[in-house]
Amino acid sequence: MEATVRRTSPGDDPPQGLLVWLFEEDLESSLPSEVDRWVGGDSDRILSRAEFRGRLGDVLEMGPCGNGGPERLAFAGLGKRSEYEIDHVRRAAAAGIGRLVAAGVSRPAVLLRDLPCLPAEAARAAVEGGILSSYRFDEYKQAPRPKCTLERIEIALAEPRDLADIEEAARVGRIVAEQVLAARDLGNRPPNRKTPVHLGEYATEMAARRGIECRVFTGAQVEALRMPCFLGVARGSAEPPTLLVLEHGKKYRGRRPTIALVGKGITFDSGGISIKPAENMELMKFDMCGAAAVLAAIEGAARLALDLHIVAIAPCCENLPGGKALKPADCLETRAGKTVEIVSTDAEGRLILADALSYAATEFEPSLIIDLATLTGACVVALGRRTSGLFGTDEDAKCELAEVGRWTGDRVWPLPIAEDHHEGVKGDTADLKNSGGKWGGASTAAAFLSNFVHGRPWIHLDIAPTAWSEENRPEGPKGATGAGVRLLLEFLRRRSEAP
Secondary structure, eight states: OEEEEEEOOTTSOOOSEEEEEEOGGGGSSSOOHHHHHHTTTOHHHHHTOTTOOOOTTOEEEEOOOSTTOOSEEEEEEOOOGGGOOHHHHHHHHHHHHHHHHHTTOSSEEEEEOOOSSOHHHHHHHHHHHHHHHTOOOOTTOOSOOOSOOOOEEEEEESSOOOHHHHHHHHHHHHHHHHHHHHHHHHHHSOGGGSOHHHHHHHHHHHHHHHTOEEEEEEHHHHHHTOOHHHHHHHTTSSSOOEEEEEEEOGGGBTTBOEEEEEEOEEEEEOOTTSOOOSTTGGGGGGGGHHHHHHHHHHHHHHHTTOSSEEEEEEEEEEEOOOTTOOOTTOEEEOTTSOEEEOSOTTOOHHHHHHHHHHHHHHHHOOSEEEEEEOOOHHHHHHHTTSOEEEEESOHHHHHHHHHHHHHHSOOEEEOOOOHHHHHHTBOSSSSEESOOOSTTHHHHHHHHHGGGSTTOOEEEEEOTTTSEESSOBTTBOSEEOOTTHHHHHHHHHHHHHOO
């Protein structure tokens, strides 16, 4: 995939297809002059189309344009100017470029108009949106592929601007979007094609390609690390577990901040003995999307050459009801030394994270730990399907992530960990229990995890609401969304640029 920038004007060689974004206010009388020039003075034809009013999500695709204009032209609505957010550009680009590609345009251009943001920010958002809209998962299909696919996005500059900044922004946008697609691919693969061993092979190959240090622990190696909770969950399946540990920027350790990313990697979750209903169980192939996000994020960090020591840790296993599976009322020790009473074997994600968080905290002594997990249905009930839950002990990092979430469109919302949530996970026969009951499930799960970070600054992202979509959207089809990747990469990029 390419993302290029060029200065252009209506008299130049026209692009194959052109995307122009418009606010609702732009359609109240006549089109802005710089837009009207591109459509050959044909603004009346556009303004008369009642189905396009510039609302966010509106798209009008038409063509060809007269007076030597592009073969196809798309207008995408940004909504009201007073309600503008940078993510509106990303969403408008996804919708508009998606329509152009469907109309046979493989190399669309985006007209970079003045917006209430820096031109470079708009360019990056447009590139991200366009690439995200191009995603299709057809690895296992024999059906013919679409006749037209996205090959390149061009940012067309109608006015003199800082070309270098815009080119760099387009490059960053391309890398970020490609990493989201990498996470989507991992999430969408069937569970028999992404076993813990398969994920270890993927991580090893990717790390070798990107200059990332990678270790894959299996079997006795995991036992030697003392991870009884992780191994307890894994023992219900014949598939051996793996612990993936990747490091970027090891040379910066001790000189720059160390940030540990921990991702839940349950490659299929049947619920174990506390088995899930059959309906929609196939969606539990997405229970490793936290691991997919941290693998994609550390690869993106390497591609962006971020000046940080970043560790990605992914405990990967299946949760199945085999003969050796955990049982309700079992008691497990944890790597941190605390004991856990098993109330539900379907609350397994927090068990494998408990040992992985403890490992991250003690082995790397990071300045910040961020874990991502499809952890609770309660978080979906609380926040819907477009916003992840944000918990943690580092208030500065929580504020940063909330702002980054707004900027990237990878939104998060803060939820509490209060005293009653800690009380809810106190055990009867052990120090803790792995389920806090019916109420406040997202917060009690986070309270449970807080026991295993050894006092390190810590953030927990519950991506159960956002990890997959059950509907097609302009920014991608139903299936894995790559949730968390844009959020992590922008957060890490800003931390890398900090003194």
